[in-house]
Amino acid sequence: MHYHPLQRYQPPPINALPVELLSYIFVLGTHEPINSDPNADDDCQPFNTDSVKAPLVYASVSRHWRGVALNTPALYTSLCITPELLREVGKTEMLDISGISTYLKRSRNLLVDILIDARDQQWDFEDDGAWFSAEHMTAAMDVLLPHIRRWRSLSILTDVLAPMQAALEPLETHLRLSGAPHLESLRLMRCDAYAAHAPLANIGNSFLSSVTNGDCLLPRLQRLTLRGVPAAWTVLATTLSPALKSLELAFLPLAGQPTILELVALLRTVPHLSRFILNGSGPAFPDSAALSSSPPSFESISLPSLGSLTLGYTSSAAAVALFDLISAPSLHQLILEDATHPTDTIPVDALPLLNRLFSSNAEPAFPNLADLALRRTHLSGAPPSAHLSRLELLGTNPLALALRATDMLCIRGPLATSSLSAAPTEALAQTGFALRAVVEECGDKAPRVICLHESSYASHVGEPDEVFLLGGGTTCVRVFRRAEEEGDEDETMMGSEIEYEEEAFKVGGVFNDPVFDARYGYVG
Template identity: 35%
Template structure:
């Protein structure tokens, strides 16, 4: 009698087969870059289904899979799990299918859990029912409701002692508020002993430009608000990665939790998209940094300490009594500022001499007609100095033969004329981050002089990316003619620069291309700088999908010119729309929901 031979994999020991299953479910190839550690979960809606597929191959594989708890530790809850109970458009009743969730919780036994709750809807139109609006015709109802969120959290809370990572992503505030409202009592009473990474993200960044948090009646209670200041409980001993995007917390309580942690504190911290009235105070922000002395990555965008709008308070804010926080392990800094003062305040609190990566970005409201002059931020990074209350204005004079000097003008002085002492002095040069190797500037507005001061203080810079900048930034990479009185200043900014990437430059002319691919590299090399090895230029235009690649005459420099590529099957009708369509109802410039809400916010007194 003929018998079908068993496959070689069936002869593998159960332990080895179980290990192979684990590799296929939690592939090491998906491991993030060390810089992105803790930022995002290592699984998605597809990868979490792998254990189910493996268990369905055969009875033997099913037994092995069901007895391998590590396969079932990734929990993914999304809007796709919601099923409508009626086809009637007026009936919004729905049911959240949690069969897989309860099965995974049981099969994972006592193993640590990685949780992703993605309540975002691809059809969301930025409307939040809880925020008052003058537009009465919006019938959008978020499919992932507050009740759905509460139900999911109720299933997860009994396992809070196993939570290793928690990522909650929502469009509107109501579901997030529901989640935090149910998690807060449990986590403040019993803690989450295994929690290493937590991301709380409300994806409505536009709301953060409002002077007051919206919706107002859901502003409190803030997350972790019931933690007593004198509490010695180690609630989150393993927390290493914290990301709060559009989600505020009780900042004093967070400081208390991190200060009492025995696990060494945070390695990465991200704060972004916070309305002014829910931001930490200056003291709370300084304490937050002080409780995270092992911080390796810091990202502050549209957040940070609250800075008053009153001009009279500016001097007091900048020249406070708080010391900069020593952060010797800080490797990467991202700062997205909405005002120059906001950026100055954050920078002055950072003592990070070993930082290698810096991203500086203008994070102002896209429709704001006023540009933020970031010259003071660039000057501080380049010189490490803010001028005192009597010297707020830095005036530059250029003399014949390329000579120049700078004077710190006393705004209270009777006479504005410089003294002989002023003529002989140069601002102190003490770069804030002298070890930078990778810098990105995005839409940073400044005149040439601060750009030169910034680039002149980056002796170790190897890669530079300029996004939405002007040619002033490129010209600032050229050597200037230093005055004879200047000493110990390199004749060429960024002498170790090897890679330059340019994106989003408007109205690049042919002479600009010639300068970037020719004159810039040649002149820098003549001044003793390291040869540029690669220049990437991303342009937009008629020749979509075109990529040009060539080398300069010396063969040392490789130049790549990219144009946005249209993928096969991509809808090209968008590019043929008449400009007037943008002004139709619902268009970019005529959105009643957006206009009604933000015009009301803009009219409120500040």
């Protein structure tokens, strides 16, 4: 008979790490940023919502890990409130805030990042019967507002008005009492762009409408996004910190857009602004005469740090006047987009904007502009030539190719054609002919790289699906096609093109929807 001595338990090697190092590893795994690009689109979430529950996973591995996880306050600084927290209690749905309360307690006195995503996953934009209701928003704010002095970032995303209003009212009350001394990022987003075009839009109370003096309320604010949420613009101008670096005003209803006077006052308070987005949000001029030229009473607004400007315009004259108002010698990226009503039959001509930017008869508005994107822009004629490093076109007339780009030309989807009935394959073929003509005409001055995305939604990351050379090998063309898993309405849900068109124009179809037309106004 053989006896084997009992083997002593050997703890895993990771347990030999100092507690401080293991704690730091947990923090990295919990708060790894999902996008480290400071110039990335503001649509990205402030933190990785999938990793918010990571501390609970760590705590379930072993007694040692549980002790480390429960005693690391930095693990609990990301607070995420979504409809997933709704629980049925009898015949009603209540918001379960027990987990949020626990995170607030365990984070102790550290600064916290908050995301409230109240959007309906079923895309039901009616206030009545909204999935995440105003009552749910009130419950969320009740547990968060007592800790307002610890807020580092706040993002509220809704698709209907009532929950947003339920958040703004108590928020303003607490701002008046104590301010938010450590808040660096504030995003208030009503994610229904069509609501801005509704003829009788109910905009509710504007943000800060109950505040009379905004001094020192948000002393550290660096990023502000108001998407579909108007503000009391005069008060906001006194509230913003001079340190603000990013400002976005987008999809504001006409009645809530800032006037040119209010916008000028707002921009003068943020001299260190580096990123500015004004998309379908004015400015509203007092009368049509003011659009003929830059108002003489306005001195230019100096924004020496402004590097990126996005302008969604509804009037070419107003856009040109805005160019004349802003002095931004460091601006290198400009995005222009037609932000008029989706059913408007007469597009806004963007040629006056490009003439102002690149005319040889006037001082350039932005002398260091190198990166230009034109999205869904209409041109009545060929623009003047420009010296750009990068040019991006999406749904834009091929006349825009006259602008020229030396390094990269990016085409997202087929260029706009004169024939509205052109099939996608025909439009792509015409785009290909136009690009080949540009390369042949420019010769050795043709762009070094052309990125052709066959769909405007095609992936722009990873390796291209096809690569070939033009112009004797001087221009590399990289073709990106839609990934199969992304699909497209044209090829999945819509069936064949002929069958889809027949259904689309029937009553209730995509192009003949009485409910949509009644709400947002039909332009025949």
